[in-house]
Amino acid sequence: GAVVSQHPSWVICKSGTSVKIECRSLDFQATTMFWYRQFPKQSLMLMATSNEGSKATYEQGVEKDKFLINHASLTLSTLTVTSAHPEDSSFYICSVQHGGRRNTEAFFGQGTRLTVV
Amino acid sequence: KNQVEQSPQSLIILEGKNCTLQCNYTVSPFSNLRWYKQDTGRGPVSLTIMTFSENTKSNGRYTATLDADTKQSSLHITASQLSDSASYICVVSAPGGSYIPTFGRGTSLIVHP
Numbered sequence: 517g518a519v520v521s522q523h524p525s526w527v528i529c530k531s532g533t534s535v536k537i538e539c540r541s542l543d544f545q546a547t548t549m550f551w552y553r554q555f556p557k558q559s560l561m562l563m564a565t566s567n568e569g570s571k572a573t574y575e576q577g578v579e580k581d582k583f584l585i586n587h588a589s590l591t592l593s594t595l596t597v598t599s600a601h602p603e604d605s606s607f608y609i610c611s612v613q614h615g616g617r618r619n620t621e622a623f624f625g626q627g628t629r630l631t632v633v
Numbered sequence: 634k635n636q637v638e639q640s641p642q643s644l645i646i647l648e649g650k651n652c653t654l655q656c657n658y659t660v661s662p663f664s665n666l667r668w669y670k671q672d673t674g675r676g677p678v679s680l681t682i683m684t685f686s687e688n689t690k691s692n693g694r695y696t697a698t699l700d701a702d703t704k705q706s707s708l709h710i711t712a713s714q715l716s717d718s719a720s721y722i723c724v725v726s727a728p729g730g731s732y733i734p735t736f737g738r739g740t741s742l743i744v745h746p
Binding site for chain 1: 665667669674675676677678679682722724733734736737738739741
């Protein structure tokens with residue numbers, strides 16, 4: 517399966533600052549990456565679809581000016597949480613899809629625990 | 634609306650015992666169904682993936698079943714180990730190029746010694 521590396525694995529930041537999270541596809545080129553957010557004891561919620569070389573597609577309710585996504589290469593997508601607030605504290609996970617149309621499988625990064633104080 | 638419902642929400646078993654987790658879905662059309670294991674503070678890791686034509690698939694002590702007619706799947710864990718303590722997530726996908734999967738809320742499994 518695909519190997520997805522996410523960095524950092526955890527970060528603590530002050531309210532009002534910005535935090536950048538990186539997602540790398542290590543063994544294949546990903547034109548599309550997905551960013552999820554997961555609150556405690558909740559399922560993963562899709563935030564946005566990151567498209568290489570073009571603008572990201574955001575899910576309803578997700579502020580695109582607050583969660584900046586850049587997918588400048590086929591192996592790297594970044595999520596920047598701008599002007600972070602305590603309510604942004606969550607577990608952020610990226611994924612890439614790999615495989616054919618019927619057996620496409622999602623491979624996930626190890627996640628980033630963001631705590632805003 | 635595509636939905637994936639998992640039960641039970643949480644489960645506690647003794648080490649060595651077997652257990653079965655359930656997943657019901659309304660996603661249609663259907664492409665594939667996957668079970669993931671997510672350890673606390675980690676990203677999900679794939680256990681099994683099944684397409685429409687498959688009704689059972691095993692991965693070591695994990696066996697997944699699929700009934701595409703009733704839109705139900707189960708994950709059976711045999712001879713549980715302490716390391717099986719985790720959240721188990723059922724994910725169902727529809728065909729199509731955009732491929733956005735629908736996630737269940739997961740079953741939290743705790744295995745006690």
